[in-house]
Amino acid sequence: MASAATRVFMVRHGATVVSAEDRFAGASDVALSDEGREQVRQLAERLRNEKIAAVYASPLGRTVETAQILAAPHKLEVQTRDGLREISHGRWEQMTRREVEEKYPDEAAEWEKDPYTFAPVGGESGRDGTCPAGARRAGAQASRRKHPRRFAQGDHPTVA
Numbered sequence: 001m002a003s004a005a006t007r008v009f010m011v012r013h014g015a016t017v018v019s020a021e022d023r024f025a026g027a028s029d030v031a032l033s034d035e036g037r038e039q040v041r042q043l044a045e046r047l048r049n050e051k052i053a054a055v056y057a058s059p060l061g062r063t064v065e066t067a068q069i070l071a072a073p074h075k076l077e078v079q080t081r082d083g084l085r086e087i088s089h090g091r092w093e094q095m096t097r098r099e100v101e102e103k104y105p106d107e108a109a110e111w112e113k114d115p116y117t118f119a120p121v122g123g124e125s126g127r128d129g130t131c132p133a134g135a136r137r138a139g140a141q142a143s144r145r146k147h148p149r150r151f152a153q154g155d156h157p158t159v160a
Helices: 034-047 061-074 097-103 105-113 133-144
Strands: 007-010 055-057 078-080 150-154 157-159
Touching: 034 061, 055 061, 061 078, 097 105
Parallel strands: 007 150, 055 078, 055 150
Antiparallel strands: 007 157, 055 157, 150 157
């Protein structure tokens, strides 16, 4: 007998107030911009007819707001999970790419070579943020509660 598959929509938050400035803001709690809110509203409209059973997000404001906009048409509450947070860029947080290249040229060069395994001082690598345990837990919780097998999550907000 075939089992029903769980469909997961992994959604990145909309543009933020620092996106256009090319700033590192992984762990920094920066707000969505008006453009970001419009991006999310358009996605919410596209997902309106999907059978979404749960919506998860990291506790950062930009991800919670993104998730709330996505959850509204489905009348769902957003569930926050720390395991869904973005990686920290350590001492690079809130700096522009150019500022990092000027202040920490060796680190910037290493990151350019391999952003997946390199971590700036005090920060995390891309690998550290790959498939966080929180995403797996959120999926398992959705399955255990016998949701209609669709959910979304993320620091990406996840819609299930």
